[in-house]
Amino acid sequence: MASLRRLTVVFLSAFGVATATTGYATFYASRQAIVQLVDRRIATTSSALLSEAPAGDATAILARIDAFSRRRESGDIGFELRDAAGRRLGGNVTVTRALPAGFSTLRISDRIAGLSAGRVQVRDAGRGLRLVTAIETEPIDGLASARRRYALTGFGVIALIVVAGTVAFSILVRRRIQEVRATAEAIIDGDLARRVPVEGGGVFAEQAATFNRMLDRIAALVEGIRNVGGDVAHDLRTPLARLRSRLARIVASAPDAATEQELEAALAQCDEIMAIFAAILRIAEIESGDRAVAFVPVDLTAVAQDVTETMATVAEESGHHLEIHAAMPAVVDGDRQLIAQAAFNLVENALRHTPPGSTVRLSVTEVDGTALLEVSDDGPGIAPADRNTARRRFGRLDASRNRDGHGLGLTLVDAVARFHRGTLDLGDAAPGLVATLRFPQR
Template sequence: MASLRALTAVFLGAFGAATVATGYTTYTATSGAIVRLVDERVEAVSRVLLSEARPGDAATILQGIDAFARRRDSGDIGFELRDARGRRLGGNVIVGRALPIGTFDLREGDGIAGLTAGRALVRDAGGGLRLVTIAETEPIDGLDAARLRIYLIGFGAMVLIVMVGTGAFGLLVRRRIAEVRATAEAIIDGDMARRVPVDPRGGVFAAQAVAFNRMLDRIAALLESVRNVSSDIAHDLRTPLARLHARLTRLAGQASSAEIADELDEALAQCDELMAMFAAILRIAEVEGERRRAAFAAVDLSAIVTEVAEAMVPIATEGDRRLIVEGGGEVPLRGDGQLLSQAAFNLVENALNHTPPGTTVWIGAARAGTRAILSVRDDGPGIAPADRAAALRRFGRLDASRHQPGHGLGLPLIDAVARLHRGTLTLADGAPGLIATLDLPAS
């Protein structure tokens, strides 16, 4: 939005500067055209008047001035005849100062009765005589000011119309961008059914919204296909695995030697691992389905932490590790208490399973402004920054050779729970150890 406002401001500034420049140029050109027309008339009138008298014939020139002044179309023309010494010989106007030969501007301060602004042409009339011919450039008092007001109002109205239009266009663009952003944020939160509103009147923005929605439909179909494939595989294989497990259990009870019994026990353990993996896949698919949001209720994250810690302390003690609860006080939020408990349990279990004996694990819940924070940290070896993304990926295993137990779905399940609650799961350096943090919106 900041860039859109900046672009709008630049456009309005450029348009305003162009409008001012155009108005000034138009005003100057109009004033110049009036002056040129007046100069042409003054030159023509004075030429005609002098052509009717011999050079230096003051009497004839004054008679011509008198005759011209009696004409009905001569109200804006004035004459004054002066001798070689600059003395006034006659005419129908009185110029307050002696002017040399040439063309000059006249203003109200020149003291010519009835003249606000005009032009004067001084010509040689022969015999040392000089004929001053005057014409008004502003036949109506205040015409120049009125013309300036007309330009200001006209060009000001143009600027106002463009500003209003640009503002309306900016609001429209911002509204469309806000609709797209709201849709994107809803999809990030897991609402894959959200779409950009389409204006029924059509237009460019409507066509863009339709194309964007078609893209979202395609993405949603692909994601649903992938989710269905993984869920179908898990469902289809769970039944034969359960049958295999039951058969191996029965055979283990009928084993004729200790060696065969050990092999069957190992096969049973691997079967249990596969069943746990498929159960985790189905669990993630269930969480990502977003249906559980309808059952959200008020929960206390601090109470969940306390409950999980009480259940895990004996396991930590048995593995020669310490589990300490931090913080205290109520941390309310709306969510699925069962899933949040499972997420906290999995985080503690990961910390206990992937740290050496003697490690201390801390779990706590706290409120930070509008956020509810659940953190589990340890002073173990931690996870290298380059490996943290792999740890959050499905089936991501830091042990590439798969020598350690696990299926790489624990943290992805916790991440799915965080996203269901419109939160995030982050892994950070505990210096030493690892800090796993669930950042969720608080009530």
């Protein structure tokens, strides 16, 4: 959203600069056109006056000025004749400052009677004489404010229309993005049936329909993959339970100790296989989102304390030190049983994959509205390149392949975290591994 807002601001700023530049250029061009028209009239009038008097004849030129001044249509035109030294010889206006040859602008500061603004031309009249021709432009200059007002009004209306259109388009795009984001967040939370609303027609509706078809395809593929593991685990659970019961009966009637020992080993392997299938079904249940109705306020500190008390004996028997650091309650919305299961799995993994004498610590903290439940150890840790593998289903690292376990512990923890709109992060405890469950607080 921030990038869209910045893009809108940049566009409106660029449009504002372009509009202001265009408006000023239009106003300046119209003003220059008027100045050119006035200068052309001055040049035509002065040429006509000098054409009827001998060049350099001051008396004749002044007579022509006097005759021209009596005409009614020449009331806004003034003449002044000066000699080579710049002294005034006569005319119907008096210019109080020396003017350069050619055209220039007169202001009210020039103190010419009856003239507040105008244009003036100084040209050679022969034998060193200079003819000054001035035309009042006050009536035309009075239109400048009107032109400025019209320009501001016209371009202002255009700017308002563009701004309103841009804001409306930005709101529409923002709403569409929010709909897509809300759909994506719902799918992340496990609601694979959520779709983007398709409203009306146009490119946005076509995009939403295409996006929904993609989601339908993805949901079908995910459901198929999920059902494979779940169906296999579900279908094999009953035969395995019968097999275990038969092995248990055979163990009870074993003819000798050696046979009993072999049968007990087979029974243990059967139990391990059943535990794998139970974990697969548990993960499938979590990922389906069916347990969302069980969300209640859960204190992570209380969960950490329960896990520590329960696993204390196990840690002592394996030669580990189990500690807890929880400064204050951290309450989140969730399924307490699932969160406790995730914490148990993290502690169990730490105890299983660290040597005797290692220390395992549970801690609960709060950072910027996020509750953190961390399980860290000072064992060998996991290399950064192997951490994604450790979270995959049956993802067992080379160093742990000869140990008990089935590679589903961290997978279940990751599923629990995503089910609660949280994350599981694996980091470096320097030395050792730190597994962090992040949950949004209430």
